[in-house]
Amino acid sequence: MPKNFLSYSRKINLFELRLLSYARFKDREILMGPIDAVKTCFVKYVDFDGRAPRSEYWYFVLFTGLLTSLSGHLDSEYGLTFGKVLSEQGITSGIINLLIFLPTVAVGVRRLHDIGKSGWWVLLPFTIIGIFVIIYWAAQISVDDNEYGKNPLIEDSIT
Numbered sequence: 698m699p700k701n702f703l704s705y706s707r708k709i710n711l712f713e714l715r716l717l718s719y720a721r722f723k724d725r726e727i728l729m730g731p732i733d734a735v736k737t738c739f740v741k742y743v744d745f746d747g748r749a750p751r752s753e754y755w756y757f758v759l760f761t762g763l764l765t766s767l768s769g770h771l772d773s774e775y776g777l778t779f780g781k782v783l784s785e786q787g788i789t790s791g792i793i794n795l796l797i798f799l800p801t802v803a804v805g806v807r808r809l810h811d812i813g814k815s816g817w818w819v820l821l822p823f824t825i826i827g828i829f830v831i832i833y834w835a836a837q838i839s840v841d842d843n844e845y846g847k848n849p850l851i852e853d854s855i856t
Contacts (some may be wrong), residue, residue, distance in 0.1 A: 704775075730752075733851060734752060734753040734754075738753065738757045742803055746807075747810065747845065748781070748808075749811055751838070753807075753849075754805070755835070766808050771789050772789050772790050811849070812834055818831070
């Protein structure tokens with residue numbers, strides 16, 4: 698057999714294993730949509746305990762990215778920037794950044810709790826290379842309960 702065929706079949710097997718590990722809770726999974734995720738992040742804006750599933754974290758990151766892009770566009774469009782002092786940041790961008798700072802840190806800490814890491818790891822991006830580690834960890838699947846609580850996407854069959 699050609700060498701490429703073996704590497705291709707190995708990739709399929711690893712992919713199938715990943716699907717099987719994810720699918721074992723599929724019948725009890727609760728899906729969190731983008732609106733629910735953003736609402737949850739703003740309701741739990743100073744809640745650094747518990748866990749945040751991947752969907753909650755990534756929908757909130759998408760929401761904050763779109764919101765900051767929109768506020769930056771509004772600042773530049775209407776001339777609301779402060780000039781070169783704060784690298785062209787404007788009034789609406791400043792207000793938006795202040796409003797989303799605590800919810801962003803809180804959901805980041807809860808996401809790290811979901812994969813079994815301490816919330817203090819949220820400071821890792823200050824080392825520049827740490828941003829890649831945080832992105833890798835935020836993309837991890839967590840299906841089991843850990844020291845920070847039960848998996849938020851698994852519904853208890855007793856309740």
